[in-house]
Amino acid sequence: MAAPALVSLPGFRDLTPRDCARRNHVFAAWRAAAGRSGFAEWEGPTLESTDLYRKKSGEEIVGQLFHFVDKGEREVALRPELTPTLARVVAARHRDFKKPLKWFQIGSCFRYEAPQKGRLREFYQWNADIIGEESSAADAELIALGIDALRALGFSADDVAVRLSDRRIWNRFVDAAGLDPAQTTAFLQVIDKWEREKPEALDAKLRALGTTQEAVAGFMATARAADGPLAPVVADLDARGLGDFVRIDPGIVRGLAYYTGTVFEFFSLRPGARAIAGGGRYDQLIGTLSDGAVVLPAVGLGMGDVVLGNLIDETPGPRERMEAALAEVGALDAWVVVAEEARRADALRLVQSLREGGRRVDFSLAAAKVGKQFQAAEAAGARTAVVVGSEWPALKVKHLARREEVTTDAAALAATLDALLGAPLSRP
Amino acid sequence: MAAPALVSLPGFRDLTPRDCARRNHVFAAWRAAAGRSGFAEWEGPTLESTDLYRKKSGEEIVGQLFHFVDKGEREVALRPELTPTLARVVAARHRDFKKPLKWFQIGSCFRYEAPQKGRLREFYQWNADIIGEESSAADAELIALGIDALRALGFSADDVAVRLSDRRIWNRFVDAAGLDPAQTTAFLQVIDKWEREKPEALDAKLRALGTTQEAVAGFMATARAADGPLAPVVADLDARGLGDFVRIDPGIVRGLAYYTGTVFEFFSLRPGARAIAGGGRYDQLIGTLSDGAVVLPAVGLGMGDVVLGNLIDETPGPRERMEAALAEVGALDAWVVVAEEARRADALRLVQSLREGGRRVDFSLAAAKVGKQFQAAEAAGARTAVVVGSEWPALKVKHLARREEVTTDAAALAATLDALLGAPLSRP
Numbered sequence: 001m002a003a004p005a006l007v008s009l010p011g012f013r014d015l016t017p018r019d020c021a022r023r024n025h026v027f028a029a030w031r032a033a034a035g036r037s038g039f040a041e042w043e044g045p046t047l048e049s050t051d052l053y054r055k056k057s058g059e060e061i062v063g064q065l066f067h068f069v070d071k072g073e074r075e076v077a078l079r080p081e082l083t084p085t086l087a088r089v090v091a092a093r094h095r096d097f098k099k100p101l102k103w104f105q106i107g108s109c110f111r112y113e114a115p116q117k118g119r120l121r122e123f124y125q126w127n128a129d130i131i132g133e134e135s136s137a138a139d140a141e142l143i144a145l146g147i148d149a150l151r152a153l154g155f156s157a158d159d160v161a162v163r164l165s166d167r168r169i170w171n172r173f174v175d176a177a178g179l180d181p182a183q184t185t186a187f188l189q190v191i192d193k194w195e196r197e198k199p200e201a202l203d204a205k206l207r208a209l210g211t212t213q214e215a216v217a218g219f220m221a222t223a224r225a226a227d228g229p230l231a232p233v234v235a236d237l238d239a240r241g242l243g244d245f246v247r248i249d250p251g252i253v254r255g256l257a258y259y260t261g262t263v264f265e266f267f268s269l270r271p272g273a274r275a276i277a278g279g280g281r282y283d284q285l286i287g288t289l290s291d292g293a294v295v296l297p298a299v300g301l302g303m304g305d306v307v308l309g310n311l312i313d314e315t316p317g318p319r320e321r322m323e324a325a326l327a328e329v330g331a332l333d334a335w336v337v338v339a340e341e342a343r344r345a346d347a348l349r350l351v352q353s354l355r356e357g358g359r360r361v362d363f364s365l366a367a368a369k370v371g372k373q374f375q376a377a378e379a380a381g382a383r384t385a386v387v388v389g390s391e392w393p394a395l396k397v398k399h400l401a402r403r404e405e406v407t408t409d410a411a412a413l414a415a416t417l418d419a420l421l422g423a424p425l426s427r428p
Numbered sequence: 429m430a431a432p433a434l435v436s437l438p439g440f441r442d443l444t445p446r447d448c449a450r451r452n453h454v455f456a457a458w459r460a461a462a463g464r465s466g467f468a469e470w471e472g473p474t475l476e477s478t479d480l481y482r483k484k485s486g487e488e489i490v491g492q493l494f495h496f497v498d499k500g501e502r503e504v505a506l507r508p509e510l511t512p513t514l515a516r517v518v519a520a521r522h523r524d525f526k527k528p529l530k531w532f533q534i535g536s537c538f539r540y541e542a543p544q545k546g547r548l549r550e551f552y553q554w555n556a557d558i559i560g561e562e563s564s565a566a567d568a569e570l571i572a573l574g575i576d577a578l579r580a581l582g583f584s585a586d587d588v589a590v591r592l593s594d595r596r597i598w599n600r601f602v603d604a605a606g607l608d609p610a611q612t613t614a615f616l617q618v619i620d621k622w623e624r625e626k627p628e629a630l631d632a633k634l635r636a637l638g639t640t641q642e643a644v645a646g647f648m649a650t651a652r653a654a655d656g657p658l659a660p661v662v663a664d665l666d667a668r669g670l671g672d673f674v675r676i677d678p679g680i681v682r683g684l685a686y687y688t689g690t691v692f693e694f695f696s697l698r699p700g701a702r703a704i705a706g707g708g709r710y711d712q713l714i715g716t717l718s719d720g721a722v723v724l725p726a727v728g729l730g731m732g733d734v735v736l737g738n739l740i741d742e743t744p745g746p747r748e749r750m751e752a753a754l755a756e757v758g759a760l761d762a763w764v765v766v767a768e769e770a771r772r773a774d775a776l777r778l779v780q781s782l783r784e785g786g787r788r789v790d791f792s793l794a795a796a797k798v799g800k801q802f803q804a805a806e807a808a809g810a811r812t813a814v815v816v817g818s819e820w821p822a823l824k825v826k827h828l829a830r831r832e833e834v835t836t837d838a839a840a841l842a843a844t845l846d847a848l849l850g851a852p853l854s855r856p
Contacts, residue, residue: 005477006516006517006519006520006717006718007520008472008473008476009473009475009476009477009498009502009504010500012473012474012475013472013473014470014472014473014513014517014520014521015470015471015472016470016517016521016524016525017468017469017470017531019470020468020469020470020471021469023471024469032854035758035788036783036786036787036788036789037783037788037789037790038758038760038788038789038790038808040445040448040449040758041445041448041449041452042442042443042444042445042447042448043443043448043451044436044441044442044443045436045437045440045441045442045550046440046474046506046536046538046550047437047440047494047506047538047550048436048437049433049437066475066496066498066499066504068494068496068497069496070494070540071494071540072438072540074437076437076494078474078475078506085442088434089434089442089444091434092434092435092442093442093444096444097444098804098807098808100793102790103445108474108536110474110475112498112499112500122473122474122475130793133793133794135793135794137793137794138793141793144780148783148784151784235773236776239772239773239774239776239777240776240777240779240780241777241780241781242780289434290434330463330466330468332466344667345663345667346667348664348667348668349667349668349669351668352572352668352669352670353669355464355465355576356576356579358464359464360463360464360465360466361464361465361466362465362466362530365528365558365561365563365565365566365569366561366563366565376526379526380466380526426460
């Protein structure tokens with residue numbers, strides 16, 4: 001057999017420690033924002049029945065799946081998104097929980113698509129959903145959550161915004177304009193390209209469907225009005241002081257066929273940036289997946305880590321906040337230097353007791369010259385070096401950044417470090 | 429198409445919030461113990477080339493894999509364990525990092541095996557590895573890490589222990605007893621069953637290989653001696669004060685063919701419990717996977733969440749510690765009660781500002797009677813209820829457990845909550 005290539009599969013990532021810390025920085029912001037808003041974390045399986053995705057999205061989704069037949073002859077797929085599993089679990093288990101449910105999830109998803117900037121074959125997705133509440137207050141609560149998470153990462157209303165629309169206004173337009181209701185999806189696909197196509201091309205396509213570019217533009221203007229159908233969501237976000245982030249944009253229809261009401265899309269205000277997050281109301285999905293056994297209104301928000309990660313790198317505020325967070329990750333409180341091999345057992349006891357006190361401590365596993373051990377301490381970014389030598393139990397503690405040295409002894413070391421560094425963040 | 433069943437695939441889990449919080453409690457202990465010992469988190473892809481696992485474990489591993497051919501005609505597999513990816517990444521990237529590497533990883537793994545108690549088809553695995561250090565100090569450091577993590581979860585030396593052996597002592601026995609070196613694996617398989625088989629059956633099998641039960645038993649006794657080959661690891665753990673957890677047990681050989689030195693297994697002292705964790709030295713794996721391009725000594729520890737989770741449930745100390753941790757998860761600081769619908773906008777602003785101050789706050793999204801809102805606050809376990817009514821900006825704050833009520837106003841609310849609850853753990 002040939003040697004396996006030492007690289008990951010195309011579109012998959014090896015997150016070495018710095019990249020993993022970046023991931024964890026984003027996860028922490030997602031978790032903290034969700035927790036502050038009373039969302040509970042849950043998680044489903046990575047692998048599901050392929051039928052779950054067929055049932056939600058139709059046969060065409062299978063072309064984007066990593067799917068196969070398992071050893072038990074089951075058609076299974078790596079999850080391409082989190083919502084179908086949520087709908088499945090809620091349909092089966094909702095009686096165990098008080099409504100509305102406010103749940104969030106962070107997990108890997110998989111799509112067989114051509115990898116490119118902002119798109120990988122395995123990526124992390126944060127979903128937050130409110131199930132069992134039909135009021136537009138739930139829509140606003142989720143949009144506020146998305147804004148909170150982005151602000152926690154350092155984004156401001158100068159960096160990002162959310163475009164807001166509602167599927168129902170387009171259903172009403174189709175009705176009022178006398179279009180063929182069977183053509184609603186085709187019509188929404190034209191609207192979806194509103195900003196990207198020339199007015200003449202749009203007009204031709206719309207005429208084929210029984211309306212005009214001018215009629216649609218006029219309708220959009222009324223939908224944007226202060227007393228229009230999106231007013232309650234906007235008013236809610238305004239009351240929270242988040243109005244600067246919000247743009248009514250009827251042209252946002254979102255590609256996914258299952259949305260039934262409010263739809264929204266977070267985007268960067270930098271030129272050419274892709275959508276960071278999106279979501280909307282899907283009042284029929286749980287009913288569809290359960291064949292009508294359970295019908296519950298629902299609204300959800302999804303944010304992936306790939307576009308977001310690129311945007312953090314490109315935006316000064318979030319980039320600096322991330323760098324500051326990374327500097328704290330893994331920062332060692334102390335490096336124990338074994339200056340006298342005969343004292344290694346004492347040094348080991350010291351390492352163990354500091355760790356048990358909640359300190360992050362490392363040391364040179366193999367015997368090495370004192371100078372080498374100090375180099376290792378510096379390279380690891382340790383805040384102090386604790387020198388165990390022939391004067392044991394007397395110890396020298398050097399604050400490596402301040403180039404200060406104090407003398408203490410083994411019994412008083414924890415207190416000495418508390419004085420130099422502050423108390424540890426947590427004790428085990 | 430038939431409705432998809434509303435259950436997960438066999439051997440896969442739906443972690444609703446309480447189960448997910450249990451998972452996070454274990455993850456937090458793993459991460460904290462690793463961080464205190466200077467291990468850096470990293471993560472690899474969920475999907476790898478099937479050849480990576482063939483190369484490490486031989487063709488027989490494929491029988492346990494979820495594997496398939498992807499749309500690009502690649503033979504791929506859901507990872508059954510984390511070590512092969514580590515070896516791949518280290519072989520490719522080790523020059524970017526100072527040795528020894530101390531890395532850890534927490535991720536989903538997948539095995540197509542019959543689900544049973546303690547064994548699922550998708551499970552979480554914690555691996556910690558030290559790469560580039562051949563001294564037995566690395567072996568001891570990893571075993572100490574395993575003990576630290578279990579202690580952080582509330583286990584004591586009355587609950588768990590680690591059995592310690594070394595593959596090299598058996599290689600020496602094979603040499604000294606003049607056994608056929610090609611039969612070493614067959615011989616180790618007999619040793620692996622030492623405790624479970626009758627002495628006569630063992631003796632028959634060992635005689636077929638050219639030795640006897642008595643000869644092996646005598647050899648084991650010498651290996652257990654204080655000055656035996658395992659003495660340095662035991663002395664290191666003794667120096668740390670962890671000797672109570674350690675048992676020399678030459679009969680532990682671990683099934684995986686790739687171990688080359690120290691091997692160890694964590695187990696519960698409760699009758700009949702399975703191994704909680706295991707590991708050992710694998711000095712040749714990175715060389716094997718890179719066809720000799722990179723040779724680095726390595727030692728690793730792996731712990732899964734399934735057996736461990738069952739053991740937490742069955743052991744009073746860890747179970748109580750977990751319950752205490754779960755009671756803190758998602759505990760809301762405040763439930764904002766909208767007693768006067770005309771004040772909803774003010775209530776929304778209050779909710780938003782409390783969350784921005786780091787408080788965990790929820791409220792009834794839809795208009796509801798005050799009594800209903802208080803019921804929701806109690807059901808959610810909120811610590812306080814903040815009542816926004818016609819007296820605005822005056823507010824009532826009720827401490828729900830203490831049944832105390834204080835009066836404040838909107839501008840002073842954050843300070844009132846700080847006085848009632850202490851400062852929030854973190855501000856975004």
